[in-house]
Amino acid sequence: MNKPIRVVSVFCLLLFLALLVNATYLMYVRSDSLSADPRNRRVVTATFSRERGAILVGKEAVARSVPSDDKYKFQRTYPEPFKYAPLTGYFSWFSQTGVERSQNAVLSGDDSRLFVTRLVDLLSNSDPKGGNVQLTINRAAQDAAWNGLQALPGDAEGAVVALEPTTGRVLAMASTPTFDPNGFASHDFTAVKDFSDKLNADEREPLINRGIGTTLPPGSTFKLVTAAAAIESGNYDADSMVPGGFRFQLPQSSDTVPNWDGGDCGGRRITLTQALEVSCNVTFLTLANELGNDAMAEQAEKFGFNSTSLEDLGGQAKSLYPRDMDAPQTALSGIGQASVTATPLQMAMVAAAIANDGDVMRPYVVDEVRAPNLSVLDRTDPQSISKAISSTTADELTKMLVSVVDNGTAAPAAIPGVEVAGKTGTAQSVPGRPPYAWFVSFAPANDPKVAVAVLVQSSDTSPDEIGGGVLGGPIAKSVMEAVISP
Amino acid sequence: MSQTGSLMGFVHRRRRGAELFLLVLALAVGVGAYAAVGLGVEGAVPADMVGYGGWLTGLIIAAHITVRLVAPYADPVLLPLVAALNGLGLAVIHRLDLTYEAMGNDQHTFARQQLIWMTLGVVLFVATLVLLRDHRVLQRLTYTAGLVGILLLVLPFLPVIGRNINGARIWINVAGFSFQPGEVAKVMLVIAFSGYLVLHRDALALAGRRVLFIDLPRGRDLGPILAMFGVSMMILVLQNDLGSSLLFFGLFLAMLYVATERPGWLVVGGLLFAAGALAAYTFVGNVQNRFNFWLHPLDYYDASPGSYQLVEALFGQGWGGLIGRGFGNGFPERVPFAYSDFIISTIGEELGLTAVMAIILCYGLIVERALRIALISRDGFGKLMAVGLGSIVALQVFVVIGGVTGLIPLTGLTTPFLSYGGSSLVANWVIAALLLRISDQARRPAPRLDPVDDTSGDSESTQVVKLR
Numbered sequence: 009m010n011k012p013i014r015v016v017s018v019f020c021l022l023l024f025l026a027l028l029v030n031a032t033y034l035m036y037v038r039s040d041s042l043s044a045d046p047r048n049r050r051v052v053t054a055t056f057s058r059e060r061g062a063i064l065v066g067k068e069a070v071a072r073s074v075p076s077d078d079k080y081k082f083q084r085t086y087p088e089p090f091k092y093a094p095l096t097g098y099f100s101w102f103s104q105t106g107v108e109r110s111q112n113a114v115l116s117g118d119d120s121r122l123f124v125t126r127l128v129d130l131l132s133n134s135d136p137k138g139g140n141v142q143l144t145i146n147r148a149a150q151d152a153a154w155n156g157l158q159a160l161p162g163d164a165e166g167a168v169v170a171l172e173p174t175t176g177r178v179l180a181m182a183s184t185p186t187f188d189p190n191g192f193a194s195h196d197f198t199a200v201k202d203f204s205d206k207l208n209a210d211e212r213e214p215l216i217n218r219g220i221g222t223t224l225p226p227g228s229t230f231k232l233v234t235a236a237a238a239i240e241s242g243n244y245d246a247d248s249m250v251p252g253g254f255r256f257q258l259p260q261s262s263d264t265v266p267n268w269d270g271g272d273c274g275g276r277r278i279t280l281t282q283a284l285e286v287s288c289n290v291t292f293l294t295l296a297n298e299l300g301n302d303a304m305a306e307q308a309e310k311f312g313f314n315s316t317s318l319e320d321l322g323g324q325a326k327s328l329y330p331r332d333m334d335a336p337q338t339a340l341s342g343i344g345q346a347s348v349t350a351t352p353l354q355m356a357m358v359a360a361a362i363a364n365d366g367d368v369m370r371p372y373v374v375d376e377v378r379a380p381n382l383s384v385l386d387r388t389d390p391q392s393i394s395k396a397i398s399s400t401t402a403d404e405l406t407k408m409l410v411s412v413v414d415n416g417t418a419a420p421a422a423i424p425g426v427e428v429a430g431k432t433g434t435a436q437s438v439p440g441r442p443p444y445a446w447f448v449s450f451a452p453a454n455d456p457k458v459a460v461a462v463l464v465q466s467s468d469t470s471p472d473e474i475g476g477g478v479l480g481g482p483i484a485k486s487v488m489e490a491v492i493s494p
Numbered sequence: 495m496s497q498t499g500s501l502m503g504f505v506h507r508r509r510r511g512a513e514l515f516l517l518v519l520a521l522a523v524g525v526g527a528y529a530a531v532g533l534g535v536e537g538a539v540p541a542d543m544v545g546y547g548g549w550l551t552g553l554i555i556a557a558h559i560t561v562r563l564v565a566p567y568a569d570p571v572l573l574p575l576v577a578a579l580n581g582l583g584l585a586v587i588h589r590l591d592l593t594y595e596a597m598g599n600d601q602h603t604f605a606r607q608q609l610i611w612m613t614l615g616v617v618l619f620v621a622t623l624v625l626l627r628d629h630r631v632l633q634r635l636t637y638t639a640g641l642v643g644i645l646l647l648v649l650p651f652l653p654v655i656g657r658n659i660n661g662a663r664i665w666i667n668v669a670g671f672s673f674q675p676g677e678v679a680k681v682m683l684v685i686a687f688s689g690y691l692v693l694h695r696d697a698l699a700l701a702g703r704r705v706l707f708i709d710l711p712r713g714r715d716l717g718p719i720l721a722m723f724g725v726s727m728m729i730l731v732l733q734n735d736l737g738s739s740l741l742f743f744g745l746f747l748a749m750l751y752v753a754t755e756r757p758g759w760l761v762v763g764g765l766l767f768a769a770g771a772l773a774a775y776t777f778v779g780n781v782q783n784r785f786n787f788w789l790h791p792l793d794y795y796d797a798s799p800g801s802y803q804l805v806e807a808l809f810g811q812g813w814g815g816l817i818g819r820g821f822g823n824g825f826p827e828r829v830p831f832a833y834s835d836f837i838i839s840t841i842g843e844e845l846g847l848t849a850v851m852a853i854i855l856c857y858g859l860i861v862e863r864a865l866r867i868a869l870i871s872r873d874g875f876g877k878l879m880a881v882g883l884g885s886i887v888a889l890q891v892f893v894v895i896g897g898v899t900g901l902i903p904l905t906g907l908t909t910p911f912l913s914y915g916g917s918s919l920v921a922n923w924v925i926a927a928l929l930l931r932i933s934d935q936a937r938r939p940a941p942r943l944d945p946v947d948d949t950s951g952d953s954e955s956t957q958v959v960k961l962r
Contacts, residue, residue: 009877010869012752016881017865023892024858028851030901035811035847042812047795047805050813050825079596 056101057081061115061138061380063096063107066147071096071108073138076195081135084193091154094167094183094217095143095321095373098192100200106217107141107373110320114139114377114385121377121385137380144177144375144388146170148490149458153182156462156483160184165465167218169352170487173360173456175390176369180460180487181353183218218463220324223349227435228268228287229446229461230344232358232405235284237307238295239401244280246404252278256293259335265293265343268434281408285416287432289343296342297335304341305331308348310396311358312368317393318353320374327354344435356461358396359448362405363429363456366397410453418449420481423489427453430484432477442466447480451488458491460484506937509570510562516574517554524550524581527821531589534821534844540588549609550581553616560620564627565934572863572933575856576911576926580919582853583912584608586840589821590833597827604833604914611916615923622927629931633875636689643682646675647725650733663733676729676738677908677921680745681928684882687746690718691753692874699754719759722746723766730774736781737897737905741889743767748885749878752868788903803830807898811842811850818846833914835906838898850899853912857891860884864929871936880932883925 043051057080062072070092076083084099086092097106104112113119117126117138129136153168160166163185170180191203207215216222238244252273255264266289267273273288283291296304308329309315318324327350333341340346353371361368370391377385397405409429412418418430430449444466450459462480525547532540540546554577561568588605595602626632632639650656650663657665657672664676691698698715722743730739747763774781787794787801791808794801806829814824818841826832826840833840842850864884871877890907897904908918 009752009755009874012755013865013868013877013881016748016752016885017862020861020865020884020888021858023888024854024861026901027854027892027895027899030896030899031811031842031847031850031854034808034899035815035842035850038808039812039815042809045792045809048809048813049828050809053825 052101053080055116055118058117059135059137060084060099061117061140061378063111063115064140064142065092065145065150068147070143071099071189078195080195083195084189086189086193089188089190090186091150091182092145093186093189094181094219095145096189097322098187098189100192100204101195101197102200102204105215105322107143107321110322111141111374111377114141117380119377119385122379125379125381139380139385140378140382141374142376142378143373144172144179145181145373146179146491149180149487150182152486152490153180153483154184156486157182157184160464160479163212163466165212165218167222167352167463167465168460168483168487169219169356170458170460170491171356171360171369171371173363173450173459174369176360176371177375177390178371178373179458179491181217181219181373183216185212185214187214217321217323218352218465220318220321220351220353222463222465223325223327223351224444224463224465225346225348225435226344226350226355227433227444227446228289228344229355229358229431229433229448230348230350231284231287231292231342231433232362232409232431232448233308233311234292234296234299234304234342235280235408236311236362236397236401236405237299237303238280239404240307240397241299241303244295246279246281246408248280249277250280250283250291251294252276252283252288253290256290256339258293258339259297261336263336265289265340281411284408284431285412287417292342293339294342297339299342301331301333301338301341304338305329307396310368310394311361312354312393313350317357317368318371318373320372320388324353325351327351344433352461352463354461355446355448355463356459359429359431359450359461360456360459361396362402362409363450363453363459364402365399366395366402367392368394368396406453409449413449417477418447418481420477421447421449421485421488423451423485423492426451426488426492428485428488429453430481432480445479447477447484449481449484449488451492458488460487462487505939506567508566510558510566513561513570513573514558516571517558517577520574520578520581521547521551521554523578524584527582527585528588531585531592531821534823535589535592536822546609549613550584553613557616557619560623561930564623565930567937567939568930568934569863569867569937571859572926572929575860575863576923579853579856579911580612582841583837583909583914584612586837586844586912587833587914589844590826590840593827607916608914608919611919612923614916615920618920619923619927622924623931626928626931629876629879629928629935630873632685632879633689633692636686636693639682639689640686643679643686644725646679646682647729649675664735664738671916674915674917676735677915677917680741680886681883681921681924683742684745684749684879684886687749687882688875688878691749691878694718695753695874698750698759699756716762719746719750719762719766723770727770727773730770731778734780735906736774736784737890737893737907740893740905741886741907743770744889745882745885749882752881753874753878784903784905788900791900803836804898804900804904806830807836807839808900810839811899814843814846816847818842818844818849820844834908835894835913836898837909837913838895841912842899854891854895857887857910861888861891863933867929867933867936871932872940873935876932876935880929883929886925887922 059082060073062069070088071086073082073084097108099108115138117136122139149170157166167183172179187207194200253276254272255266257264273286313327313329316324316326330347337346341348370393372388374388376387379385406429410427413422413428413430417432421428421430428451433446435444445464447462450456462483464479529539584605587608591602591605649666655666657667664674665672726739726743729735750759791801791805795805821844824843826843829836829839861884864880868877868880887910893905894907894909896902908915910922
């Protein structure tokens with residue numbers, strides 16, 4: 009009987025070999041792909057229980073992990089929840105948003121740049137820790153932006169974005185209404201689910217970061233783009249005489265468009281500077297009509313329309329300047345109506361580009377990432393993404409915008425002793441809804457340190473051009489002051 | 495203690511010292527793992543460390559002394575392997591107990607119960623070795639064992655004591671104790687098959703006709719295999735127990751092949767198995783599900799019935815990786831029944847591929863020792879029993895570890911010596927005792943056949959002892 013016993017032995021050997029090979033395949037080869045499965049709660053829970061790195065603004069944390077005595081060991085907390093929610097986002101057991109999401113690898117400690125740290129942790133048998141993320145935000149500017157939005161009358165909805173024109177650093181990004189990320193970070197997952205459901209069902213959309221996620225018609229602030237395109241065409245400068253008057257006859261249509269105040273902008277022929285000062289619709293409708301869809305679209309795209317630019321924060325909506333608009337729509341686009349939409353970030357980028365000699369810098373919110381031992385792992389370098397206008401055009405526009413603050417509609421943003429460039433805007437929305445008030449500005453005009461865009465989506469406001477100046481101007485002013493005079 | 499040489503000039507040594515040394519290593523595994531669980535989960539060596547270690551050591555020493563006294567020539571590797579696996583299993587079950595308690599369930603005492611069952615297992619191990627001095631006695635019980643085996647399989651269907659737990663009707667409940675009679679039936683059936691086949695092997699082996707280089711058996715000899723096939727299918731359909739069904743049929747097939755030396759039986763058996771599997775796949779929805787879960791486990795994660803358990807086990811083992819997360823740093827409690835059928839996924843998650851490989855190798859060694867015993871055994875009955883017992887371990891390990899690691903469709907079976915489960919543990923200790931008894935007989939020097947008054951060793955050269 010020994011021969012079949014040997015056969016059985018070989019068969020058993022094969023069975024055990026198959027087990028060994030399969031175990032190796034499962035636990036070594038397939039290990040990574042199994043860990044990458046989003047349903048794998050082990051990985052999530054392990055990340056959740058780790059000492060996650062802090063998100064810093066200035067020297068203080070706006071998100072950090074503190075020891076907790078339940079089974080997850082650490083509790084994520086947000087000391088200034090509402091003010092910084094659009095930036096930090098939230099970190100819950102289910103998902104993350106904002107910087108918590110975009111910098112998750114560093115914060116959780118899984119980033120490849122933290123490999124050495126991880127190895128040391130493994131050898132010294134200490135729990136892995138996450139790295140820290142330093143934001144570009146200027147604390148005073150963020151305070152000014154947030155306080156300004158909170159001071160708006162009624163249940164205001166709005167956003168403020170401030171950029172450093174020469175680098176693209178985001179100095180402030182506030183949005184209202186917003187949410188408390190601490191509600192998401194709770195270890196009581198049922199409560200988190202309820203909290204999340206409630207916010208998702210809220211008509212005022214508190215989860216949206218309006219600074220980058222809401223696109224609305226930019227109204228008269230878009231006249232900056234129209235003016236830029238006109239000057240770039242070579243046929244205009246700040247003193248060129250342009251058509252004013254009461255009404256503009258839309259091409260291929262019987263409709264006419266009046267000025268916002270029903271006036272004639274000061275005459276049938278006015279300077280381009282004067283047209284911008286009084287925000288003359290007739291002038292910019294005429295210019296856009298004359299330049300045409302292609303030239304306008306090209307200029308808008310150079311400023312960043314029709315693409316996204318923010319790489320270290322999720323949720324940026326594309327600002328749109330459609331390339332297929334007919335003649336009347338193209339004319340209307342000259343005053344920021346028709347199908348043109350923009351985010352506050354986009355309008356801040358327009359102002360920043362004018363302030364920065366025409367160079368559009370890529371906006372960014374993450375300044376540095378640091379290892380748990382505080383050594384700097386990576387620093388974001390400013391990066392130019394396009395040359396929107398020549399520096400002479402930029403100078404002309406700056407000159408005109410200073411005049412808008414000194415003599416025109418943007419007067420509320422004037423800062424004594426500082427040259428401020430600014431432009432108001434009010435865009436029509438659906439009937440029965442208050443118009444959107446915009447304000448873009450930068451200062452000081454001769455050496456720009458900050459460019460701001462303010463959007464007030466709904467508030468108790470009069471539906472005229474002053475709206476943008478009255479509501480947005482003071483907020484822009486306080487943000488600029490916070491940056492200029494610390 | 496006469497180490498008389500045989501004609502072949504080779505006599506097995508007793509090797510009890512080697513066994514003792516290996517047992518010390520095995521105890522280090524068991525007691526060390528228990529301490530590591532305490533350190534990993536609670537941050538301190540368990541309070542009952544000394545009591546637990548002492549109890550475990552006492553059991554192992556008792557088993558060792560018994561072997562020394564009544565089976566001095568027994569295989570020296572088997573007992574240490576069994577002891578190491580049992581000790582590690584206890585530690586892992588204790589680790590799960592701690593987590594289940596922390597999750598708010600009331601006190602969990604699976605490890606304590608398992609230790610009690612192990613004690614009973616060792617008592618039966620000792621009793622088997624002491625009472626059964628020659629395994630050939632069991633040949634007399636061929637039909638009794640067969641009858642008892644069948645009765646044990648039928649017990650769960652009896653109205654008062656039968657229990658249906660987790661969809662499989664394989665339990666009985668007597669005086670508060672749950673028991674799986676199928677585990678004991680395995681041993682009974684090995685005895686019955688061995689006795690039957692050793693008597694009828696010639697009839698089953700000689701007659702037949704040759705088709706395509708393979709001798710196929712006669713139709714009238716198909717009776718036993720068909721009967722066994724019927725029993726297997728009955729277990730599958732009535733008890734809804736795919737694993738046991740596969741185990742019993744595979745066991746019978748292996749023994750039939752070894753007894754008759756006729757590969758033809760494997761062909762017949764293989765065809766029957768294929769037909770049975772196809773029928774099961776077609777008519778038993780449960781089997782179809784298991785097959786789908788095996789092929790596409792990740793697709794049925796959220797389904798009901800779904801592959802949640804298997805996928806969680808795969809996630810856990812994948813997360814464990816090469817060296818595991820360490821005791822207390824994994825989440826084995828996410829896998830339902832992590833302490834019984836899925837204990838290997840717990841080990842994979844917390845001790846890693848390294849430990850899983852070590853465990854598979856331990857089982858491989860057990861099977862290798864069993865088959866080696868079969869090779870050197872001097873009597874056909876012993877050979878068949880050793881093959882049968884070794885095949886049980888091999889098949890059971892392959893089916894359950896293969897299922898949990900996704901190699902083959904999942905079927906419920908316990909992992910020998912590791913899994914929580916009294917009936918399985920006790921039965922496996924008896925299997926170990928039987929293997930040791932057969933090996934003691936096989937390795938023992940051949941008895942002197944010459945008269946006692948023979949004065950010199952010269953006669954040994956005239957003595958013909960057929961060892962193989």
